[in-house]
Amino acid sequence: MTSRSSTEPHRASTPLELFFDLTFVVAVAQAGSRLVHSLAEGHPGHGIAGYLLVFFAIWWAWVNFTWFASAYDCDDPLYRVATLVQITGVLVLAAGVPRAFENSDYTVAIVGYLIMRLALTFQWLRAAHDETDPAARRTALRYAAGLVLVQIGWVVLLLLPDAAWNWGFPPLAIAEMAVPAIAERRHPTTWHPHHIAERYGLFTIIMLGESVSAATVAIQTALDDQAALDELLPIAAGGLLIVFAAYWIYFAAPIHEYLESGQQAFLWGYGHYVIFGSAAAIGAGLEVAVEQAVGEAHISDLAAAASVTIPAGLFLVATWALHARHHKRGAAQQVLLPAAAVLVLACTFLGEAAVPAAGAVAALTVAAGVALSARQGEGAGDVDPHGERVSEAD
Incomplete structure (x- = not known):
């Protein structure tokens, strides 16, 4: 698994990527239905806040996979299996949306994220192992380390009292979005x-x-x-x-x-x-x-x-x-x-x-x-x- 060229001609989405996107329909529908219920019952504050939080998790999971695939999609059996594992994590995340929305219980959603992160971290480590360019290898390793550190943060937050989410979610969300910026600061990936x-x-x-x-x-x-x-x-x-x-x-x-x-x-x-x-x-x-x-x-x-x-x-x-x-x-x-x-x-x-x-x-x-x-x-x-x-x- 080595990086693809950013100038590769006729680069298009693969069937596996489209299949991956399809699984997000379930998660988005779950978030949307809970938003409808909250708004219709006259609880806009709870509904909008829950929607923004849950949608961030959905959106960020999709972003992580999409940019990695743009740079490293080799479509071999191992890559496909790892992607299917990530799809399983998306479905678990979707199953946890109702609990997260209605009861602020993020356990199932975090488990879904953990499944996705294990597979994506494996992909980055595999890319680092196969890369021939030392700078690209360091970028891949920084991605893997960042994913692991932030995921540990989410698990720790899950173990803390429920009130911890009020102050713990914003810094962890910022840390999530900081991982790509830090990882690609010196050597960007070859996204197309x-x-x-x-x-x-x-x-x-x-x-x-x-x-x-x-x-x-x-x-x-x-x-x-x-x-x-x-x-x-x-x-x-x-x-x-x-x-x-x-x-x-x-x-x-x-x-x-x-x-x-x-x-x-x-x-x-x-x-x-x-x-x-x-x-x-x-x-x-x-x-x-x-x-x-x-x-x-x-x-x-x-x-x-x-x-x-x-x-x-x-x-x-x-x-x-x-x-x-x-x-x-x-x-x-x-x-x-x-x-x-x-x-x-x-x-x-x-x-x-x-x-x-x-x-x-x-x-x-x-x-x-x-x-x-x-x-x-x-x-x-x-x-x-x-x-x-x-x-x-x-």
């Missing part, structure tokens, strides 16, 4: 920019898929409850427009050209915690809006609307700040997404019309973006399905 961009794009689609599922629930509920048909169909339509717009905006331009340095890549990669988390939370918000429409939620119309508009607005701002602004030309293009986020948040105060209004704003934002791009000669046809620029002749 195009591959990383594709991997993040695919995971964004999985997060948006949670919202598509929520819109489907709205339609199904409307068909089953004819009395609420007039309220539920606009929610479903507005939710779909938001999700479709989110997809369009995220994939409007390729990003791999921007990922030229480790510092840029770290900021972009870490910032996707907000993009992924808000994309999945849109779906949870739509389910809350549906429950409010059929009288099953115990919150105000304003709170139900905010469950959708806040994550939607956050997605727009985060996507602009981390992803889209690097390709914008001129003040009109730069201000479009932040202005759209403000308008989406303003829709919160429209009561029952909030979700369809936010969907309309999202759709108009896409239309305005296409029009501005066309005026400057950046038509939608300039980007192929793989994110590469193509000419008019192509």
